[in-house]
Amino acid sequence: MQALMMDTPLMISSILKHAERNFPEVEMVSVTVDQPRHRQNNKVFASRCRKLAKALESLGAEFGDRIGTLAWNDFRHMELYYAVSGAGMVCHTINPKLFPEQVAYIINHADDKILFVDVLVVPLLEALQEHIKKVDCIVVLTDKAHMPDSCLENLVCYEELLEAQTDSYEWPLFDENTACGMCYTSGTTGNPKGVVYSHRSTVLHALAGALPDVTGASNMQTSLPVVPMFHVNAWGAPYAALMVGTKLVLPGPKMADGETLHDLMVSEQVSVSSGVPTIWMALLDYLEAEQKTVPSLNRVHVGGAACPKVIVDRFREQHDCEVVQGWGMTETSPGGIGLAAEDSERKLGSAGKALLHTEIKIVDEQGKELGSEEVGELYIKGPNITPGYWNNIEATESSFENGWLKTGDAAKFDEEGFVYIVDRSKDMYISGGENVYPAEVENVLYQLPQIAEAAIIGVPDERWGETGVAFISLKAGESLEEKDLISHCIENLAKFKVPSKVEFIEALPRNATGKVLKRTLREDYIGSDAPAIS
Ligand code: AMP
Numbered sequence: 001m002q003a004l005m006m007d008t009p010l011m012i013s014s015i016l017k018h019a020e021r022n023f024p025e026v027e028m029v030s031v032t033v034d035q036p037r038h039r040q041n042n043k044v045f046a047s048r049c050r051k052l053a054k055a056l057e058s059l060g061a062e063f064g065d066r067i068g069t070l071a072w073n074d075f076r077h078m079e080l081y082y083a084v085s086g087a088g089m090v091c092h093t094i095n096p097k098l099f100p101e102q103v104a105y106i107i108n109h110a111d112d113k114i115l116f117v118d119v120l121v122v123p124l125l126e127a128l129q130e131h132i133k134k135v136d137c138i139v140v141l142t143d144k145a146h147m148p149d150s151c152l153e154n155l156v157c158y159e160e161l162l163e164a165q166t167d168s169y170e171w172p173l174f175d176e177n178t179a180c181g182m183c184y185t186s187g188t189t190g191n192p193k194g195v196v197y198s199h200r201s202t203v204l205h206a207l208a209g210a211l212p213d214v215t216g217a218s219n220m221q222t223s224l225p226v227v228p229m230f231h232v233n234a235w236g237a238p239y240a241a242l243m244v245g246t247k248l249v250l251p252g253p254k255m256a257d258g259e260t261l262h263d264l265m266v267s268e269q270v271s272v273s274s275g276v277p278t279i280w281m282a283l284l285d286y287l288e289a290e291q292k293t294v295p296s297l298n299r300v301h302v303g304g305a306a307c308p309k310v311i312v313d314r315f316r317e318q319h320d321c322e323v324v325q326g327w328g329m330t331e332t333s334p335g336g337i338g339l340a341a342e343d344s345e346r347k348l349g350s351a352g353k354a355l356l357h358t359e360i361k362i363v364d365e366q367g368k369e370l371g372s373e374e375v376g377e378l379y380i381k382g383p384n385i386t387p388g389y390w391n392n393i394e395a396t397e398s399s400f401e402n403g404w405l406k407t408g409d410a411a412k413f414d415e416e417g418f419v420y421i422v423d424r425s426k427d428m429y430i431s432g433g434e435n436v437y438p439a440e441v442e443n444v445l446y447q448l449p450q451i452a453e454a455a456i457i458g459v460p461d462e463r464w465g466e467t468g469v470a471f472i473s474l475k476a477g478e479s480l481e482e483k484d485l486i487s488h489c490i491e492n493l494a495k496f497k498v499p500s501k502v503e504f505i506e507a508l509p510r511n512a513t514g515k516v517l518k519r520t521l522r523e524d525y526i527g528s529d530a531p532a533i534s
Contacts, residue, residue, distance in 0.1 A: 010203040013086035013171035020046035023245030030074035031252035034146040050169035052083035063088040068112035070096045070121040073250040076141040085180035092182040093230040099494045104131040176200035185330035194390030205333040205384035206239035208356040213340035219245035226275035232334040258286025274301035276433030305430040327351035333384035350418040358382035378411040379404040429458020429466040434496040450478035468499035
């Protein structure tokens with residue numbers, strides 16, 4: 001028997017309409033390059049989103065077109081999230097910190113028609129101009145007075161574009177499984193892989209994330225998402241906030257800066273904030289050094305990498321602030337597993353339990369499901385998890401199995417079903433919240449003719465969570481200085497991928513089949529009295 005319910009699709013534009021109707025006066029505060037403290041309420045925001053939707057059409061963008069963004073967390077990026085998706089186009093967020101070649105690859109692979117970029121990103125695009133020929137025009141997210149002098153062709157000013165429009169626009173209704181967003185994640189080897197989100201998956205993810213024991217988003221809160229909007233939709237905060245009427249405070253490009261964060265938190269009375277462990281270490285150190293506090297802050301969300309105990313302890317003891325941990329991936333929208341604040345002490349170190357609608361299992365190498373305390377690979381499935389990568393059959397075949405995403409994370413359940421991420425089966429480490437795939441760094445090192453063998457491992461680091469150490473053996477008769485090796489990496493890799501230490505060794509340890517024993521390298525390195533990593 002069919003249900004007798006209206007078949008109204010789950011749309012991102014319905015979140016915007018809800019916010020305009022129910023929370024018109026709720027503010028959105030931003031730091032941008034052109035405005036140190038910009039404020040607008042949801043009513044103005046919704047009107048500007050409608051103007052932007054019309055402006056996109058005036059630029060020739062059509063249903064299904066990919067619209068790239070290279071931008072920080074601010075109101076204009078928020079407008080793009082809603083207007084692009086609301087109009088039936090695909091908001092493709094790109095990490096401006098990636099190396100230029102990868103940015104060009106991502107823009108071309110996604111077939112981006114228009115790019116919306118922060119002023120600070122214009123020099124990057126100038127360098128890429130010859131490689132992104134299919135992009136029709138580049139819109140700079142600023143006003144006329146702050147437009148940069150640039151050699152780029154087809155450069156448009158965002159505020160002028162909006163000024164030319166009225167806000168009379170009706171958001172279209174279409175199938176909820178239509179793509180609304182896109183985000184690339186780095187690959188173990190080779191190029192980044194694209195994940196395509198739908199209206200349905202994004203709305204369901206935001207709802208599951210807003211539940212009381214996950215983020216507990218509400219109209220009573222003021223939220224400062226420090227997690228970048230180019231990284232998996234800032235963990236859904238832009239959607240959840242407008243669903244429930246949370247005031248948003250958006251820090252712009254100065255995300256990792258303790259002073260800016262403290263200033264915003266105090267002056268805007270921020271009560272909840274989300275980010276990777278590195279951000280919290282920087283803020284906690286700043287507060288301690290300056291003898292400052294953040295009295296309004298009562299909840300911090302930590303994810304993207306394992307959360308060190310010291311972060312939980314320092315927030316609790318020094319700032320009376322609870323810490324909520326979570327696990328996720330670009331492929332999972334990203335929330336997959338969460339640990340409620342009330343369990344965070346009792347289950348310290350656990351990522352928590354699967355979020356609403358999400359199923360997880362832990363399997364051995366033969367795919368057999370494991371019981372509690374047995375370590376295996378974490379598999380996950382659900383409506384906010386991608387079943388494959390955009391136009392990438394090879395990567396899809398290796399990462400999915402019978403409808404499950406193979407996460408590449410090694411995990412175990414405890415007796416009560418809480419998940420502990422214990423290691424990674426994929427060769428990857430996370431430095432300052434950014435994924436580094438050693439194979440990419442090793443390929444760059446092999447460009448140096450003096451190098452016979454190169455292996456990169458991630459080791460614990462107080463500031464960055466993890467940092468890279470390069471183990472190098474040189475060809476007979478060759479010599480190479482650490483500083484030359486590092487400058488070669490700086491020239492060819494994003495900053496966060498450059499190893500912070502180099503160890504020259506005779507030969508890499510290998511197993512019988514010739515595979516480099518990275519675990520041995522790591523254990524020997526961490527266990528040795530190697531000098532502290534700067
Ligand atoms: P990304 O797709 O860039 O968000 O990276 C996803 C990866 O980050 C996961 O596969 C994990 O390896 C790691 N990660 C995310 N959250 C956690 C966590 N709470 N604990 C440990 N690792 C995590």
